[in-house]
Amino acid sequence: MARRPGNTLERWEVGIVKAMLARKYVPQDIQAYFSRPTRSINHARISEIRDGTKHRAIKAASDAELDDFLEAWPNVDPATGLHLQGDELLVKAREAMIAAVHTFNSAGLHFRAELFIITSIIAWTYLLHSYYKREGVDYRYKKGGVVQKTPSGVDKYWELGQCLAHGKCPLDKGVINNLNFLTEIRHEIEHRSTNRIDDALSAKLQACCINFNDAIKQLFGKEFALEKRLPIALQFVTFGGLQRAGLVGAELPPHIATAMDNFQDALTDEEQSDPKFRYRVAFVPKVSGKASKSDLAVEFIKPGSPEAEAVERVLLKEVERPKFRPSEIVTKVKAAGYAAFNMHDHTLLVRQLDARTPGKGFGVMIAGTWYWYEHWFDKVLEKLAEGWTRP
Structure with a gap:
């Protein structure tokens, strides 16, 4: 179930509140500045800052920082109600996955799978960072209890692999397998030249999209789903069996094929068939006798139906019809x-x-x-x- 982050203020927000109190803003007005569709701030949160019962160690924001805050206010995405600073991780997660799908669906690109994998891994990393932050899990790398720093001196946060390995990771096994697989492929493509791998990976990429949408709805709320932003992709041609065989078998790089085989060989048959790891759908030409029904470009079909007899595999399993x-x-x-x-x-x-x-x-x-x-x-x-x- 999705859980709201609650009515707490972040450190930077506490600093802004102190600066507003110094400018003689009344608590009721300050409360209005920090309440938004995804979060309600209780009047007591402002009072405890004013009275000094909490957050004494946090310094007030500077005049310039307060002016910037007021100028940008409300700074909320109108479609989702997410605050572009307070909900930054979740905003970035959504935008990264939207960018990944738009990139993959763009015409004229030759390395779509590579671009999708890299961008979607960024999306998942932000999503899990947002989740761990809400749950109070410190998702920074530590050594001997000391927070590790990047070369530029800022805190070093977990990569996706560490997020997935943590005991409080909220994702199902199939989702984790899918992301570990894509991470393995990313390592292979990161510093090497690759040829056509889009078709060979398409089932995993589709699963990645659906898993992300399911996860963001489950962990944060249905209002943050992406299906309204991302329509079904269109293509200009259909493929016959020989054409598809040529595409699937065309120039899959040996190191990619080896990485795929090694990863999948370590999975059970049940794990490999999990649609959260690899999502496959059969499409067949559809002819309808009614004009109102003939405009459906995609239909999901069950085995045993006449349409299903025209394809090799279907998504749903069912006993043979009498x-x-x-x-x-x-x-x-x-x-x-x-x-x-x-x-x-x-x-x-x-x-x-x-x-x-x-x-x-x-x-x-x-x-x-x-x-x-x-x-x-x-x-x-x-x-x-x-x-x-x-x-």
Whole structure:
């Protein structure tokens, strides 16, 4: 469940409050400056700063810092209510993932997967930093209890791998596997030339996007989801089997292939099939008899449906649908209350409705024998209920 960060003020905000008190701002007005859609500040938080019962060690902001704060106020993203400074980590996480997807979907780029991986890792790092900050986890590198510094002298914060390895990491195993896989690929591509790897990694990249959107909703709230910002990508061509085989097999660098194999070989079959690690969807051309339905560019399909027979793999698993011979359909119709219905009637109805057309989904040919699905039985009952009689 998403949890609000609460009504606490950050150190820089306490400094601003002290500067405002020094300028004789009344507590009620100060409270209004620090409350926003994602956080409500209680009047007591201002009073304890004014009375000196808390935050005595924090210095007041300078006049210039206060002026900058007032000039930028409210400094809130109108779409999400996030404060661009107070919620900086979450803002950066969202923007980095949006940039990663936009980059990957941009036409004319030759190294889209590489750019996506690097930018999405930044997004996930900011997201987990934001989570750990809210939960009170110190996500800085330490050695002997001393916070490590970068060459420029600032605190050194965890990289994504350390965020994932921490005991309080909130992500599922499949999500962690996906991110560790992409991190491994990043190490391989960071200092080497690569060729076409987009198609070979696409299932993992798609899983990364969906996992991020699920995580930000679960950890921070549904209002921060990205689906309204990121439409489905469009492409100008479809691919036949030979074309796709050529794309998949084209020039995958040996070091990338080796890294992928080594990582995946260490996973169980269940972990490899987890959609949070690798998300695969089957798409088939869709023809609809109704204009209102024919504009659906993408449909999710289940195994056993006529559409699913045109693809090798589907996302959802389901037991095989029951099949019936024509005589069994007639028997079922009789049992449903239409005792006069016979095999001749069935044959006539099949011809009238052209029911054996594969695209209609009423049945399937197996080893030279036609079998009917339950859907055809329902259709027969529907026609009889409408008053169908033999010509």
